[in-house]
Amino acid sequence: MSTLLDELTRIVGAAHVLTGTDIPPQHCTDWFQTHTHSPLALVRPGTPDEVARVMAACHRHNQPVTPQGGLTGLVAGAVPAEGDVALSLARLSGIEELDTSAGTITVLAGTPLQTVQEAARAAGLLLAVDLGARGSCQIGGNIATNAGGNRVIRYGMFRDQVLGLEAVLADGTPVGGLNKMLKNNAGYDLKHLFIGSEGTLGIVTRAVLRLHPMPLSCCTAWCTLPDHDTVIRFLRHAQSRLAGTLSAFEVMWPDFHELVTTRVPDMRSPVASQGLQVLMEIEGSDAERDMAMFSTLLEEALERGWLHDAAIAQSLKEREAFWRLRDAVSEFPLMWSPYCGYDVSLPIGDIGRFVQELQHLLRERFPHCEHVHFGHIGDSNLHVGVHLDKQWGPFPEAEIDECVYGLLRNYGGSVSAEHGIGQHKKAFLGHSRTPQELALMRTLKQALDPKNLLNRGKVLA
Structure with a gap:
């Protein structure tokens, strides 16, 4: 390990390889602090080339890596497994080009969403996706999770904002291109391999995002x-x-x-x-x-x-x-602990009936629970929150999961509308994907990351 750490230090500098108690706590756990692990090191590359060299070194040493963005995810998708290298993209920040004629902005993956929004606004343009975590979440993480937000009904998910991207594979190979054209049917559209893959197939380092006219x-x-x-x-x-x-x-x-x-x-x-x-x-x-x-x-x-x-x-x-x-x-985790939240989707016409059945099921199974239902219904996304006071015993999260996801499967819904799978939902991915789809996902993972080094333990069980 000392040989690997020495090599990583030569690549990014001693100030950007942290170990032990020098690693800030937020890089070891998730937003709900339900998963906590100690990474071997926290590495903070400052350029796409440094990301590629770090991944090449880790690949040679068979060292697993967990990519990390703004750490605002809700499914433990950026929590390192014990002994992983946590690779933070926070230093990989900046706007490289804003092309008003093409209506595009080219950014590095660690750039905060709000920074890109403000740059677009200054040019009279709009980056259409907006999230409550805009000041902290990063473009690379938005792409890796295919983030949604409040404007999906008009502008689509983050996938619909990405024209081109560059990513680094598990072995350090840079792939992709900074396409700026709406129409480009020259073979496979490889960017879609990485959008929504939660850092399991490659690490996004740059992206070209589509901008829209600013509403007046x-x-x-x-x-x-x-x-x-x-x-x-x-x-x-x-x-x-x-x-x-x-x-x-x-x-x-x-x-x-x-x-x-x-x-x-x-x-x-x-x-x-x-x-x-x-x-x-x-x-x-x-x-x-x-x-x-x-x-x-x-x-x-x-x-x-x-x-x-x-x-x-x-x-x-x-x-x-x-x-x-x-x-x-955003107040719920503070005022309503213990609490579990769900981000699901199902056909819009079924949402009302689903909520009625779920409310009845929750009251029947957990008579003392409180629950809330809300969402971006125009794009089929429903959020559910469930709370049970500690006076009623250990919080039955696993049983509540079974209630929510079991009923959702009956409706043909998705266990994740916009937050991804991460660690929290991988046991339920089969509720929304067929065995054939899961087999194809594993085939892609094996082809791009045969050593299973990138974000191991996430998405696929």
């Missing part, structure tokens, strides 16, 4: 509807009437709304009515025209009885207050 107007409303069927009817009507401007459609069940407005400090509902709460937003190019179109839509929905109530944000401060209420989920 934004209209936000908070609405109350009686049931999920009406929510879907309203969603489809809004999509047909709003000329492609609908960019967010967040739905919160009464359990979420009640918990947030009664237990989280300084949170007040914009409306008094009970029912399913919807936070919707459109982005357009003409503020006056867009607000008129938006207001007309809501008035029609109220007249048809689809909405019990609606409030339109009249200022940036009110818009931010609406979103702060929706984003109060």
Whole structure:
């Protein structure tokens, strides 16, 4: 090991190879601190070439490596196995090019998402994906997990923002290209091997991201509807009437709304009515025209009885207050421990029935539990949170997992909508993938990483 560490030190410098107690604790565990392991070393390369040389050295020494980005993941996908080298991309940060004619931005993998958003905004352009962890999460991690966020209904997942990328394979070989073209059918599109692969097939080092015109107007409303069927009817009507401007459609069940407005400090509902709460937003190019179109839509929905109530944000401060209420989920791990959260997807029309069945199942199996349901329903993504106070004994996370994922399998849903598989969900991957698909995944892993050195123990059981 000393020979390997000496070699890594020569590549990146002594200041960037940390061992033992010098390794910051966040590089040893996950956000929920449910997995904690001691890496052999934390290595921090500063260039794509250094990443390639580090991987080549580790490959020669048969040394497993865990790539790490901003460490904001929720499935322990960046937690090193005991004795791994943790490879942090934090120093691999910077914007290499912003091409306004092509509408692209070329960035290094360790660049924070917010940094790229701000650079695009300064040029009058938009990086469409947005996450609550924007200040900490990194582009490489966003790509590796195919991150989603609040605007997927209009702009798609992170996969849809990537035109080209470079990655380093387990043996240190750099592959890929910095393609800037929307159309490029020259053989296999290799970037898709690495998008969403959670660092198990290669380490993303650079990417070319697609930018969009910056919206010139934004209209936000908070609405109350009686049931999920009406929510879907309203969603489809809004999509047909709003000329492609609908960019967010967040739905919160009464359990979420009640918990947030009664237990989280300084949170007040914009409306008094009970029912399913919807936070919707459109982005357009003409503020006056867009607000008129938006207001007309809501008035029609109220007249048809689809909405019990609606409030339109009249200022940036009110818009931010609406979103702060929706984003109060970040308070759950602090106020609701022990707690487990789920990020799943299923056909939009089935979500209401799934929630009803799951709520009944949870109350039947765990009579003292609390639960919340919310999500980006416009793109089929549902989030579930479950809490059981310590007074009722050890937290039954495994049993709750079986409830949620077992019911989800009956609906043909996915155990991961946007957070990935990591360690937390790999036992349930077979609920959403056929044996043939899993076999093909293993074939790809064996072809690209035959020594199983990259992010071992993640995704595939």
